[in-house]
Amino acid sequence: MQYDRFIRLRRPLWDAFEVRLGRLGRGDGGRGRRVRGAIVDHDELEELAIGYRQVLHDHALAAARFPATGAAERLRRLALDGTHRLGGGADETVRRGGPIAFFTRTFPRAFRAQLDLLALAALLFAAAAALGLLTTAARPGLGVAFIGEEARSGLAEGRLWTEVLTTLPPEATSSSIATNNMTVAITAWAGGATAGLLTFYTLILNGLMLGAVVGVALHYSMGGELGAFIAAHGPLEITIILVAAAAGLAVARALVAAGDRPRGEALRAAARSAVTVLLGVLPWLVVLGAVEAWVSPEPAVPAAAKVALGLALVALFWVAALNPFLPPTESDDAEAR
Amino acid sequence: MGDEIARETVLGIDNIPLELPVAGLGSRVLASIVDYLAVMLLAALLGFVALGVASGTGRAGLGWLVFAAGLFLLQWGYFAAFEIALGGRTPGKAAVGLRTVHRTGGAAGAGALVVRNLMRAVDVFAAVPMIAFDPLARRFGDHLAGTLVIHARRAARPVLGRVPPRWGAREVALAESLLARAGELEGDRAARLAHQILAWIERDAPEMLAAAGDPATRRAAPVEALRRALEAEPG
Numbered sequence: 001m002q003y004d005r006f007i008r009l010r011r012p013l014w015d016a017f018e019v020r021l022g023r024l025g026r027g028d029g030g031r032g033r034r035v036r037g038a039i040v041d042h043d044e045l046e047e048l049a050i051g052y053r054q055v056l057h058d059h060a061l062a063a064a065r066f067p068a069t070g071a072a073e074r075l076r077r078l079a080l081d082g083t084h085r086l087g088g089g090a091d092e093t094v095r096r097g098g099p100i101a102f103f104t105r106t107f108p109r110a111f112r113a114q115l116d117l118l119a120l121a122a123l124l125f126a127a128a129a130a131l132g133l134l135t136t137a138a139r140p141g142l143g144v145a146f147i148g149e150e151a152r153s154g155l156a157e158g159r160l161w162t163e164v165l166t167t168l169p170p171e172a173t174s175s176s177i178a179t180n181n182m183t184v185a186i187t188a189w190a191g192g193a194t195a196g197l198l199t200f201y202t203l204i205l206n207g208l209m210l211g212a213v214v215g216v217a218l219h220y221s222m223g224g225e226l227g228a229f230i231a232a233h234g235p236l237e238i239t240i241i242l243v244a245a246a247a248g249l250a251v252a253r254a255l256v257a258a259g260d261r262p263r264g265e266a267l268r269a270a271a272r273s274a275v276t277v278l279l280g281v282l283p284w285l286v287v288l289g290a291v292e293a294w295v296s297p298e299p300a301v302p303a304a305a306k307v308a309l310g311l312a313l314v315a316l317f318w319v320a321a322l323n324p325f326l327p328p329t330e331s332d333d334a335e336a337r
Numbered sequence: 338m339g340d341e342i343a344r345e346t347v348l349g350i351d352n353i354p355l356e357l358p359v360a361g362l363g364s365r366v367l368a369s370i371v372d373y374l375a376v377m378l379l380a381a382l383l384g385f386v387a388l389g390v391a392s393g394t395g396r397a398g399l400g401w402l403v404f405a406a407g408l409f410l411l412q413w414g415y416f417a418a419f420e421i422a423l424g425g426r427t428p429g430k431a432a433v434g435l436r437t438v439h440r441t442g443g444a445a446g447a448g449a450l451v452v453r454n455l456m457r458a459v460d461v462f463a464a465v466p467m468i469a470f471d472p473l474a475r476r477f478g479d480h481l482a483g484t485l486v487i488h489a490r491r492a493a494r495p496v497l498g499r500v501p502p503r504w505g506a507r508e509v510a511l512a513e514s515l516l517a518r519a520g521e522l523e524g525d526r527a528a529r530l531a532h533q534i535l536a537w538i539e540r541d542a543p544e545m546l547a548a549a550g551d552p553a554t555r556r557a558a559p560v561e562a563l564r565r566a567l568e569a570e571p572g
Contacts, residue, residue, distance in 0.1 A: 003509050004500045011496075056353045068510040070496040070517075079355055080442065080489065083347075084424070087443025169398020175405035182409060183458075190458035193477040198459065251481065264480065271481035275452045 003066055010058050014078060017051035021078075021085055024048065052082045107280030108323035110273045117246040117253070124200065125207040125242060132211025136219065143216030146209050155220040160229060170293040178289025181237060182282055185244035189251075189278045192270075196252030199245050206241060224303075232306040233292040236313040240281045240288070243321075247274040284317060345473055345485060347442045357442055358488040360435045362468045365486060372429030376415055383407040417454040421447045426489075434490025440483045453478030498568030499548075501541035508537070516569050519560045531559035538566055 059079040062072035136143035144152045151161035184202065191198025217226040254270035255263070295301055295309065343359040360368075383404060391400025419427040425437035425445055437453070439445045445453075456478030460467070464476040473485055494517045500509055512534055519527040535555060538545050549555050549566035563569075 002500070002502065003504065003506070004498060007496060007498060053350055056349050056351065056355070059355070060353045066506040066509060069506055070494040070509075070513040073494045074496060076356070079349070080357070080487075083349060083355060083442040084436070084438055084444050084489075087439070087441060169396065169401065171396070171398035172401035172405070173398075175402040179405050179409040182413075186413065186455055187458045190456050190477075193456060193459050193481060264483070267481055268483045271452045272448060275448060275455065278455070279451070 001065070003069065003071070006062070006066070007071055010054075013051065013054050014058070014074065017048070017055050017082070018078060020044065020048050020051060021081060024085055048086065052086055055079055055082055102276075103280065103320070104323060105326060106276055108321060108326050110276040111243070111280065111321045113273060114246050114250050114277065117249040118242060121199075121203055121242045121245040121249060124203045125238070125245075128204040128207025129211035129214075132208040132213075133215045133218075134211075136212045136215030140216055140219040143212045143219070146212045147216060152216065152220075155217065155222050158220075158222070160217075160222060160225050173297075174289040174293030176289075177292045178285050181240070181285045181288060185241055185278065185281065185285065188241060188245040189248040189274060191245075192248030192251030192274065193255070194252075195255055196249050199248040199252065203242075203245050210238075228303040228306060229296050230310075231303065232295045232301075232309045232313075233288050235310045236284065236317055237288050237292075239314055239317060240284055243281050244278055247277040250274045250277075280321070287313070342488065343473060345440070347440075349442070355442055357438070357485060359473050360433075360486045360488050361474050362465065364433050364435055364488070365468060365474065366465070368427070368429035368433040368435050370429070371432050372416065372427050375428050376411055379411055379415070380408060383411065413455065413457075416457070417451050420445070420450045420454070425450070430486070434488055435486050436489035437484050437486050440485050445482065445484045449482040449484055453482035453484050456481055495564075495569040495571055498570060499545060500567065501538055501545065503541045504537075512563065512567060513569070516560070516564055516567075528559050531563045532556075534563055535559060535566065538563075 055075060055078045059072075059075040062069065062075045066072050147155075147161060154161050184206075188199050188202040191200075191202055214223065214226065217223050251267065251270045251274050254266040258266035261269075291309065291313070295306060343361065344356040345359055346354045346356050349355045387400040387404035387407070389400075390403050391397045394400075416427055420430075420437055423431070426435070430436060437445055437450065439449065456476070457464075460476045460478050467476045468474045473479075475485065479485060495513055497509060497513060500512075515527065515530050515534065519531070522530075535546070535549065538549075545566050546555070548568070549562040555562040
């Protein structure tokens, strides 16, 4: 076929397809659905689908018969645009149902699927904390590396280093704590891509720090005061860091032990589930930031109330995360994995 | 001529191959530079906003809250938010003509874009070597999300409406390339090349020269004459 005849015959189709595509946003088909402000009815979608097929075929012909020409370039661009606009990832993740469905169905399903890894993360953390505690119990000087000399001397004088929080505006403290914790959670999650090495490091380091801090406080007979400070926010904060780390370990597991599936497919499936878990826990850190700024350092709040609040928050989180009203199904578990 | 852009071939409808021109390290670094400059600028603006909130309300803590929350959202949300809103493009990617797509060529979903951008926590250390050595220039985030970054700049190549009967794809491509780049060529190089192609037209289809104008017009403005003879329209 002569080049100019090819252009004359087919150009109107390309122009029509380009116009239709320009009116469409990211389309996912449907019957009279609104897509980015444009009502897309069935007939329009059918025309788009036919036009897309025609453009693809013309693209193949032009690439073979008229390579490197303007028509071939235009058709390549149209084919790519059409594929981009009309096609989508087959393995789409959280999409349907909105925030309520996400927190009541999608997140709990993904959370349940990684309980074994949560247990592993908790074990690692507890072991590191025990090691930190035993080490500083035997050698209190080592704990100074974690809390600093100023805090140590404060402990010796009967003051917790956390008292400085009461001198700062609570909004500032709350936001700093919340964003810092979110960054730690995201890092623990993302560390799964390093075959879990960064995740393990985060877990062990934070466990060691907690154990060492408790050990130093106990050495200076300030264990009760420290316990009262962390009672309100500590249990949930540790839980969320462990959950985020477990999500990272899920990615690590897919990386090193993909099972029967191709490693890339296993990784993508694990990442989908893991990001669902991460996005499900991040909002809790906003709550924790507020508790750590307004409740934990406040001497007027009794210790018993802080303990009760801490336990209530953890219980609420577990109920929300497990959603006992959601019946598990085999397909849901497989999808979450 | 060697093609330096890696290409991933995906199969579309009816198994028609579609080549995705994968963006390499240079383009992606350039796009990242533009984006991080934008982030720094936005962070500076955020600082002013936070100062304004603090002084306007008389509460320094509130200003700090605005700054801390805004900075966190910038750090973790800038890339994902833009890519979701702009169909795979950030301002940096748009400036360089790149786009993030699903590995099959379709639009990447919001979840995938969130995954690939949260993975920056690790990719900040490993992205450059990974992109440099991966055959499709993927970093950790791209592997986990199943995405690719491709060149998506619109080419401004004209499409010819008339060609002499004996011309093949090579002659067509040459004429179109000249018409697209005539303004960039030095000196009278474009004019000389246009004269050459007009001579081919005179040899192969002299009747087409009628649209190009009389010989004096063709001598004075050969590129325009060529454009008229071939009925070149913007691609």
